[in-house]
Amino acid sequence: MPNARLSSPTRRGILAAGGALGLGVALAACGNDDGSKDSGSDSTTSAKKSGPWSFKDDRGTTVKLDKIPANIVAFTGVGAALFDYGIQVKGVFGPTTTKGGKADVQAGDMDVSKLTVIGNEWGTFNIEKYAGLAPDVLITTMFDDAGTLWYVPEESKDKIAKLAPSVGISVFDRQLTQPLERMYALAESLGADLKAAEVVAAKKRFEDAAARLRKAAKARPEIKVLAGSASADIFYVSGSNLSIDLEYFKALGVNFIEPPASALKASGGWFENLSWENVDKYKADIIMMDDRAQALQPADIDKPTWKKLPAVKAGQVIPRSPEPILSYDKCAPLLENLAKAIETAKKVS
Template structure:
């Protein structure tokens, strides 16, 4: 995630091999070909007539018909898949080193996808051109509309091959990009009245209310959003990140690094040495579940194991880049609500 008012951007952090918003070096490359169908009942046949969609940059993309040759950032493809929209081509974390589906791939069948780039700064333009894309869809983590995982060095060439759509997840609560992807899926022919789709939205709304009640009933429970790397630990601030902003709006009591502590990362997070990992008191620790981050089971640092929340078994996963469908986001709220409801006060 980047910010125009800072010189150290999220892209810059990634490019330098440093933790991204809370992660570390990205997973290895995968390049399987094919296509994947949706889970909510395949999208309706392409509508007749022109297609248009106004994205979060204020740009309106217009095509003669509803696109069927869609290329999307993996997480967006996974979200559209949940609505029954078929995306054949992806870029971004899709497979892990052992060839299995990355957490950001959701329910996509990664063996049936055309992958143009699986790691940061990788995008096969020749393969993309041969694919014949009609539209490219990604998220944006800054207020400039920079397309996530589209390499800056080749962005102009990529833009010449197909128009792009940007969904902003920058400095706005999760509910907003969720609604935008819902609208995008509907424009692409998804059946938004399908039972699975409406049930998922109701589940999200119920989960939001559950989390609100849990936070209100247990305001003393402190939650810390963290991510681990071999040499450092990152504590995320709640501003800028869509998921944390939404959880905070529901009343969750978060550890909040000072603005001065977050300044070096443009306001995203504070970097701590493992010796200082106990700087903040927390009852629950939410840990970045992306493959780019060191997972709790693999942390061997004695200072980590001594943390009260760790000793109490009160560590839960955090989807730092949520798949933007109601089906995937509802469990995130449910898990946090349950953790708050059942947590012991240890911090």
């Protein structure tokens, strides 16, 4: 995940943010049809369609419409977060289905068979399909402080912008609670019932999980945690700055292994590249591994140096979501899982 200007290397670096197999993949031509299913449903929101509607996003841009948006197109993870608040988007772009056709981890609880997918991979965004949805608004995240809209291809962003206004939620260099609060407010503006029992319960669960993680980290400060990601040739070690989840976990007291600034520099501050021969450079008790589809998953890592790591031998490897679905329902388990890992970990480093 990138620095502010998103030059070509750092755009790929975003995907690597702890790792990705998208390194070196050229941005596909805009308008590529990814073969996704169109949705025949009129799915859009459970909100009352009254207006006017306005929302000030994290670029400082205020979008104003005559009524609450009916045709929402969003980055997949944003659509998944809104879904947890009872708001259903009409179309998505970003990782939605895996090669086997199953829902990507970033799709959350959405029924992907009922979504119009504008682009399933980095650089793909079918403008014709997007226009056909008659979008009222496009909503996505931002991984820099320059207002770059995540998964909206740079070379076609101007064409896309002409079809509907956009809303950007920042997930750059802040703690998880901030974008969570912003998505919560956005969902409310779109008509979500934040007093619904499941929404209230999810928020309470998140707060309880944060307290549990803080307690676990305080009780076991000696437990060292490494945030990693894998590709066939490279193991990525994330620094705890810039990423919303790691910044928050660190603020709660989690003891992260931190690559030196000099090692992080090439990625704009996000991560250090290690060869598999050097994967034992840092001694960790717990390893958190990137759960996104573009990353090599722990069960598929067939590297002798990996298998020899003390945390791996001890079974102390847990998933990490570098792009959390920004609902309390989806973020509470992230805290609970890390808290449990710290509570039960053997000191092996």
